[in-house]
Amino acid sequence: MLINNLLDTILIKLIEMPDYIFNSLIILFFCLVGILFPWLNDVVYGTYKRSYKVERVTFLIILSITLFYILYEY
Incomplete structure (x- = not known):
């Protein structure tokens, strides 16, 4: 019941x-999926590489630009 109320609240806020x-x-969301999913997949299967530092920096840049855009426009 609590989860349904929470989901309803989230959907109402999104609408x-x-x-x-x-x-x-x-x-x-698509940036998160595109960057974090392959990274988590490699961590799970033990093929993690040091080159993912570049992807994490790219993600942080995209995240900061998106959050700045949301806060600036709102």
Whole structure:
């Protein structure tokens, strides 16, 4: 019951959210999936490489730009 109420609240907030913030969250989600999923997959299977530092820095740059855009427009 609590989880259903929480999901309903999240969905209501997403529906009431302005379009630019919703679009930014979609972009951020795909950036997270694109960068973190291969990294976690390699960590699980033990093929982690040091070169992922570049990907993490790229993710932090994309994250900061997206958050700045959301906060600046809102």
